[in-house]
Amino acid sequence: xxxxxxxxxxxxxxxxxxxxxxxxxxLDLLLSLIRDEQLDIYDIPIARIAEQFLARISxxxxxxxxxxxxxxxxxxxxxxxxxxxxxxxEESWEDPRAELVRRLLEYQQMREVVDLLxxxxxxxxxxxxxxxxxxxxxxxxxxxxxxxxxGELLAAVDRVLRTTKEPKIHEVVPRALDxxxxxVTVRAVLAMRRHAQWTDLxxxxxxxxxxxxxxxxxxxxxxxxxxxxxxxxxxxxxxxxRDAISEAA
Amino acid sequence: MTPxxxxxxxxxxxxxxxxxxxxxxxxxxxxxxxxxxxxxxxLREHYDVDGHGxxxxxxxxxxxILTRAEFAEAIERAQVAVxxxxxxxxxxxxxxxxxxxQPIGRAEIEEIRGVAxxxxxxxxxxxxxxxxxxxxxxxxRPLLYGTTPQFLEQFALRHLEELPRADELxxxxxxxxxxxxxxx
Numbered sequence: 001x002x003x004x005x006x007x008x009x010x011x012x013x014x015x016x017x018x019x020x021x022x023x024x025x026x027l028d029l030l031l032s033l034i035r036d037e038q039l040d041i042y043d044i045p046i047a048r049i050a051e052q053f054l055a056r057i058s059x060x061x062x063x064x065x066x067x068x069x070x071x072x073x074x075x076x077x078x079x080x081x082x083x084x085x086x087x088x089x090e091e092s093w094e095d096p097r098a099e100l101v102r103r104l105l106e107y108q109q110m111r112e113v114v115d116l117l118x119x120x121x122x123x124x125x126x127x128x129x130x131x132x133x134x135x136x137x138x139x140x141x142x143x144x145x146x147x148x149x150x151g152e153l154l155a156a157v158d159r160v161l162r163t164t165k166e167p168k169i170h171e172v173v174p175r176a177l178d179x180x181x182x183x184v185t186v187r188a189v190l191a192m193r194r195h196a197q198w199t200d201l202x203x204x205x206x207x208x209x210x211x212x213x214x215x216x217x218x219x220x221x222x223x224x225x226x227x228x229x230x231x232x233x234x235x236x237x238x239x240x241x242r243d244a245i246s247e248a249a
Numbered sequence: 250m251t252p253x254x255x256x257x258x259x260x261x262x263x264x265x266x267x268x269x270x271x272x273x274x275x276x277x278x279x280x281x282x283x284x285x286x287x288x289x290x291x292l293r294e295h296y297d298v299d300g301h302g303x304x305x306x307x308x309x310x311x312x313x314i315l316t317r318a319e320f321a322e323a324i325e326r327a328q329v330a331v332x333x334x335x336x337x338x339x340x341x342x343x344x345x346x347x348x349x350x351q352p353i354g355r356a357e358i359e360e361i362r363g364v365a366x367x368x369x370x371x372x373x374x375x376x377x378x379x380x381x382x383x384x385x386x387x388x389x390r391p392l393l394y395g396t397t398p399q400f401l402e403q404f405a406l407r408h409l410e411e412l413p414r415a416d417e418l419x420x421x422x423x424x425x426x427x428x429x430x431x432x433x
Contacts, residue, residue: 024338024339024342024362024364025339025342025362025363025364026363026364027362027363028363067363067364067365071363103360103361103363106361107361107362107363109415109418110342110345110346110349110361110362111342111345112418112419113345113348113349113412113418114338114341114342114345116412116413117341117344117345117348117404118341120404120405120406121335121336121403121404121405123318123405124308124402124403124404124405125321125332125333125335126318126321126332127306127315127316127317127318127321128315128316128321128324128329128330129265129266129313129314129315130262130264130265130314131265131330
């Protein structure tokens with residue numbers, strides 16, 4: 001297929017991928033050949049162009065070359081038609097290249113538009129609009145509601161209960177301290193005698209909340225200056241007496 | 250600035266896309282279209298004369314505030330914004346054909362480009378640069394494609410009419426069938 005006058009392509013075509021990315025299609029390749037050879041688009045030496053075209057596509061892989069092969073076939077048919085003898089003065093002779101030329105011109109015109117779009121697009125790519133990030137419309141909806149029968153639900157509850165241990169229940173009874181009540185008791189005791197012992201205020205069988213109430217009542221009354229708490233030595237019994245100052249006041 | 254110019258500025262600032270003139274005119278019932286046009290001029294001058302980092306441009310079927318091109322590199326370097334990807338040559342060719350011949354079917358595009366364009370059409374459609382605008386009456390009722398407002402915006406076009414008419418291009422085609430070939 002390759003003509004003897006075929007000019008070998010330079011190193012640039014060593015790789016098929018590079019070659020393919022160079023042209024966007026058979027018309028692009030054809031135009032570039034015409035341009036390289038400085039040919040008149042209206043009077044294409046079809047035999048020469050066809051040979052060069054074939055040489056170029058021979059470097060392409062078969063799959064990707066389908067469009068190119070179709071064009072090659074077209075060129076060869078035109079070449080054959082050009083070789084057919086025609087009668088002198090035949091009016092109705094139509095140049096077999098006419099359709100190809102029309103397509104090439106149309107393609108060239110489209111390329112002109114491409115240049116224009118490329119220019120405009122490049123300019124625009126240098127300008128940024130304000131970026132609009134829409135707020136997510138809604139929280140992603142929850143999964144679809146469960147659908148199960150009462151029996152399934154009870155069975156599930158049963159399974160859960162069987163795996164859990166019997167719970168231990170602690171009953172905590174709240175019992176508030178009665179500081180005010182304890183203060184009344186302390187005052188009553190001190191009204192009868194000038195001083196008292198801790199054991200005079202707290203009975204033997206007192207509950208913890210009663211002991212705490214008396215202790216807090218004593219501290220509170222000492223703070224208010226109603227009584228004084230004294231201890232002669234460490235671990236000696238605590239002596240409680242009415243405060244002389246508050247008594248005087 | 251006049252209150253109307255400020256109102257336009259606020260709307261243009263808030264908008265993610267170019268705002269069509271009709272929408273700008275609807276912002277203030279009291280203002281006439283002429284007043285809106287004057288306010289737009291005022292706003293544009295404000296950005297141009299006072300020296301701002303942004304400018305007011307008319308494109309993509311409306312008006313939009315854009316950063317000035319001179320800052321593109323710095324903005325990109327700081328990763329504040331990213332330039333949209335360039336289209337491949339094949340995609341641009343297809344887009345150019347759709348822009349000029351819309352509504353147009355796939356077969357017609359392939360006839361002009363000389364290659365199959367299925368995947369290119371798909372990617373242009375995904376990028377919202379073309380859309381399906383109808384179906385041809387031809388066999389199999391093939392889909393017809395047209396360009397979108399996004400196309401205008403991405404190529405800084407006010408409207409489709411801004412593209413040069415086919416007969417204004419350097420290579421003007423003569424009527425179909427009447428080829429320019431001179432018989433030998």
